[in-house]
């Protein structure tokens with residue numbers, strides 16, 4: 347019998363977690379040819395998520411959990427979960443039932459056919475913020491795909507099933523500033539993309555702020571591409587050419603009209619200043635990344651858990 351681990355990051359999900367397990371168990375019951383296990387990761391929730399996990403673990407012996415000492419973020423939670431898996435197939439999904447477990451049979455069918463991974467992208471962003479958020483989200487996917495060698499379809503979500511081999515190669519990448527959407531693509535392998543219809547969150551609230559998503563997008567771009575650094579060089583060259591042009595114009599003006607004006611000079615100063623400032627900002631972003639990465643800190647710290655690595 348093939349084994350399946352379900353990695354579920356949870357942050358303040360006490361309300362939805364019992365419902366999540368109940369709904370998922372119904373789907374599991376229709377798939378007797380697989381043996382399922384939950385790996386719930388409590389990402390430093392401030393509500394009763396941990397005690398819900400503990401009582402679920404008492405009720406069902408296929409419920410395992412890892413509980414962090416504080417909130418380390420969804421990326422760290424996914425990493426901790428993946429690191430503790432040992433099954434043939436591994437799912438990553440949200441706890442809020444926005445990633446319908448009803449997709450299991452279809453997704454498992456794809457990996458048993460021989461795909462290394464089956465991932466979902468949403469067709470519609472129903473109930474997921476206004477037009478502004480959708481617009482930025484589209485822009486992000488465009489930028490990400492044009493700037494880095496890692497390509498992903500628009501609307502790709504963190505709901506997927508992967509083969510053991512693919513999970514092992516993701517766990518082997520121990521970088522601290524994780525951007526899983528990119529990492530899943532970066533490792534390669536053969537991914538089957540399936541569309542699904544986005545479900546509105548009915549219990550609890552989304553914990554992402556607009557600013558949080560913006561930072562997430564910057565992470566995604568800088569983690570997989572150094573092209574902003576190349577732009578700086580190109581802009582620098584263009585500016586040098588521009589400066590030579592201006593110098594020439596100034597000389598001609600001085601000869602023909604006897605002197606230029608102060609305003610264009612001021613404009614120039616602001617322009618050059620702005621460019622330098624922006625460039626420094628971009629360089630700073632990468633420098634910061636190098637700085638964080640060289641610290642080599644653990645990605646998460648678990649306080650309690652009822653599962654060991656490589657436990658079957």
Ligand code: UDP
Pocket residue numbers: 354355356357358359389417418419420423439440441442444551552553554
């Ligand atoms: N999550 C987490 N740590 C965090 C924020 C979120 O583990 O710091 C989990 C959360 O419990 C949920 C998933 O990540 O299972 C997606 O979070 P959410 O529903 O808030 O995001 P959205 O669906 O809006 O992208």
Ligand code: MG
Pocket residue numbers: 440442444547552
């Ligand atoms: Mg959600």
